[in-house]
Amino acid sequence: MTTPAPETRIVQDWRVACDGGEGALGHPRVWLQIPKEQGWIECPYCDAKLIHQTAKERV
Template identity: 40%
Template sequence: MQLIEIEKTNSTSVSCKGKESPYDHPKVYLEINPELGRVACPYCGKTFVSQHG
């Protein structure tokens, strides 16, 4: 089972490109959903969580 990485952030806009090569993916820019306070990368599942609640 693969663990999903969670990163706390102060920003509402984040980017993800996976891990270092060969485990990377195209860089994507994501917006944190203000109602949920989080967003997940569609490629790797890494979840970005707002520290503002």
């Protein structure tokens, strides 16, 4: 059995919220600050990769 890859989302804001996106099966909402020099961040709960739109070509 294989584990599905974590979700990747392109976002427009440098500060984003993640709640797992699955309603009651998600996780507590956390606010994440995307580092401008890196251009992306991973959610510590669900491992979703949130990529700022200006960095999508670099990642």
